[in-house]
Amino acid sequence: MTDDQHTALPAPMRASMLTALQPQVPAGPSFGRDLVRTLHQASAVVVGLASGGEAACSDVEVSAFGAVVCTGDTPADALEAAAAVARRAPLLEIHALVWARVEGDDSAVEYKITMTVSAPEPGVGEHGDFRHRA
Template identity: 50%
Template sequence: MLCRVTMWMEAEAVSANLPETVAEGAVVLPAPPRMVGDLARDLTQAAAAVRAVSRGGRTTGGDVAVAAYTAVVCTGRSAARALEEAAAWCRQAPEAEVHSLAWARVPGHRHDVFEYRVTMAVSFPDDETGEHLGDTHHSCH
């Protein structure tokens, strides 16, 4: 199966894990089979979440929403490096809206080595409305 992902790129890469320069405009990139599997799994799980909401049994006075955000996972050998990777990604995607962050320290390639991960739930503006999907928290003045 041949799968591709179309991305809009305008910036120069600043991460050691990314190319030094990227083309401007729409770019078609090959999508690894894992990404296709992840998308199918995410859709299946979102459908299951919607079915769970529709089963009833909820009390009034609240609301439940099911959202499918893109998860960007930045990994580093140190906490600082993982955060630097996340910051570099944000600089390369200034139109992205970060909705939430998760932090994890996970086992690395050896039992005495750990990796650090910053997972960001993000969305991009809707092509038609220009609005971001999902909640963004704002402070009150």
């Protein structure tokens, strides 16, 4: 094999290229720690309710869904932002919507739509059951 032929071979994927193909946490490492801490504390509350008999006639569970918050200056802006998310990420399963009108200190008003979402499992393409019962 000549030098020209050798340099024409594709290079193996570098670790940096493989990392780039993996899902990235948008807000850095603290995002994961915050989520784990929140789920841990919520699970502890559910266990405490179950063992204390306080939730005997209720069903209390912890769900590990993600949330996407869309904010706008008008109701239409917030709704458009939520619709844009749904269009850009058609595989995200939207489980719930919460609407809020938030007044700031300077009497400005913002409108927020919080969408509880999950992504499909990579191997099977299905949305899993994210509820964890104590």
